Amino acid sequence: MVFPSPSTSPPTSEVYQGQFGEFTITEDDRWGVRVYRGGLAIAALSLVLSTMVVLWPQRPDWALAVVSGLYGLFWLALGVSLWTIHIYLKPLHRLLQVFWLVGGVASLVVAHGDAAPFVQTVYQHPVTLWGVGFTFVALTGIYFKEAFCFNRLEAKVLTPLVPLLLLGHLAGVWSVPWATGMLIIWAVGFTVFALRKLVQAIPDDVGDKSVFVYLAQQRQAPSEGVG
16 A cells, blocks of 8 residues: 655644645644554563463463463454554444454453463463464454555465464364464464554555545545434
């Protein structure tokens, strides 16, 4: 997705020419993008640390409890990113947020329904992914959006990888070496993804705000014409 260059550069805002007219990128917009990217960075760090702990030789029993806590941090950070992400189609945006919420509620149910650490329960009982997995459906939605908008290689890899890993675990088709390899690729790919987002031009993630205005007007038009 290509965005236009700014026509002016005031200290606190920039005016761009969009598809449906001019729009301004404000400091609030920039702050929202920073929060979005920060959430992704924290989620990626949580996944990397969890992967390192899970794969650590002779890990102590309490380590899985740490991974469960890291999953909670991952879920919260993902929620922050989903709150601040810019997606033109509002129904799709809301759907990803619903997926995230469903995954979180299911995770709480699983965590409080078994005395074992949450991550161990999910691993030993793949059926729990029918609920918990919605968290990762929401994450995959972000990967897909980034792959579609910015043609990022790592996002293209992660978009099918995450569903394949989780659905394969649900179906019991992955051997330990295969699952381990896919988990490592996920952790590395997410790290690359998050780091590249941190250095990407901020207006890219704001998008064409004139499109948001146009779509909002289109949604209002039918109701204004009634009566």
